[in-house]
Amino acid sequence: HDWSKLLKDALREDRFILFAQPVVPLHSERHQSFRQYEILLRLPFRQALLNPGSFLPVADRLDLMTSIDRWIIRKALEMLAGCRRDNANGSPCLETRLMINLSGQSVQDARLFPYVEEQIKQFGIDPGMICFEISESVAISNFVHAKRVMNALHSLGCHLVLDDFGSGFSSLSYLRELPLSYLKIDGNFVHNLVSSPVDAAMVKAVHEVGQVMNLLTIAELVEDGETLQRLRKIGVDFAQGYYCGRPIPLLQLRERIHGEQ
Numbered sequence: 467h468d469w470s471k472l473l474k475d476a477l478r479e480d481r482f483i484l485f486a487q488p489v490v491p492l493h494s495e496r497h498q499s500f501r502q503y504e505i506l507l508r509l510p511f512r513q514a515l516l517n518p519g520s521f522l523p524v525a526d527r528l529d530l531m532t533s534i535d536r537w538i539i540r541k542a543l544e545m546l547a548g549c550r551r552d553n554a555n556g557s558p559c560l561e562t563r564l565m566i567n568l569s570g571q572s573v574q575d576a577r578l579f580p581y582v583e584e585q586i587k588q589f590g591i592d593p594g595m596i597c598f599e600i601s602e603s604v605a606i607s608n609f610v611h612a613k614r615v616m617n618a619l620h621s622l623g624c625h626l627v628l629d630d631f632g633s634g635f636s637s638l639s640y641l642r643e644l645p646l647s648y649l650k651i652d653g654n655f656v657h658n659l660v661s662s663p664v665d666a667a668m669v670k671a672v673h674e675v676g677q678v679m680n681l682l683t684i685a686e687l688v689e690d691g692e693t694l695q696r697l698r699k700i701g702v703d704f705a706q707g708y709y710c711g712r713p714i715p716l717l718q719l720r721e722r723i724h725g726e727q
């Protein structure tokens with residue numbers, strides 16, 4: 467199949483679809499004041515929806531990732547602006563936080579930051595409602611660029627997550643140099659938390675590092691109640707996964723937010 471044409475057409479014709487998956491607080495006394503969601507990309511193809519794993523590597527080879535990430539940023543901010551219009555008094559939905567993934571290409575793109583700044587201004591969004599996710603591997607392999615863009619986004623008022631944390635685990639010293647709000651524990655450790663003592667130790671260790679560094683922790687790939695209980699006991703701050711909430715289309719999220727106002 468002609469992936470290049472498929473992906474370029476999807477960008478030009480707005481045919482990608484965004485989903486949002488809840489990232490829920492694990493402790494009733496903490497972090498209840500806002501709701502947060504990770505934005506996830508899907509591509510409609512032959513009556514199905516493709517997951518990013520099947521087309522982002524191709525998009526990466528075709529150098530389309532900066533365009534795709536910018537498309538996602540614009541759509542996500544547009545949705546937040548729409549939420550404010552849905553409110554009869556026009557008040558912003560400040561209790562909502564959207565987590566947007568950034569690719570390695572975007573981290574190296576000098577035009578990413580000016581784009582974010584301009585879009586936030588254009589849509590009149592509070593930057594604190596936006597949180598960017600950068601994976602540990604991207605942050606380490608492009609450290610100078612990553613640090614620069616993360617500092618810029620942080621000074622704008624956006625939050626930052628270090629995603630898939632623990633998968634590299636080469637050195638922890640760089641953590642102190644990045645302006646992070648959250649660590650997202652790599653899902654591979656979370657997935658086997660109950661059955662594997664080694665993975666359980668990993669989750670505990672990462673959470674402890676997060677606590678010492680004053681970072682909130684998120685566990686992803688939570689698929690059952692037993693895992694959730696263990697995470698709560700360890701003290702992890704937030705959980706994400708099919709057990710806590712499946713990804714829903716962004717349009718549906720907007721309706722849900724409207725219904726809750």
Ligand code: G
Nearest residue numbers: 505506507517518519522535538567568569
């Ligand atoms: O949805 P799925 O589990 O297939 O996503 C696989 C990976 O694709 C995620 O772990 C994430 O790193 C990446 N991904 C998902 N959505 C986005 C997105 O909107 N932008 C970027 N850059 N990466 C994404």
Ligand code: G
Nearest residue numbers: 506567629686687688689706707708709713
């Ligand atoms: O960027 P990141 O690696 O965080 O993306 C997370 C991906 O994991 C999403 O694309 C989402 O579709 C997927 N996902 C979310 N919850 C679950 C889950 O409970 N199980 C599995 N297998 N995948 C999940």
Ligand code: MN
Nearest residue numbers: 504567599629
């Ligand atoms: Mn992510």
Ligand code: NA
Nearest residue numbers: 629630650686
């Ligand atoms: Na992740």
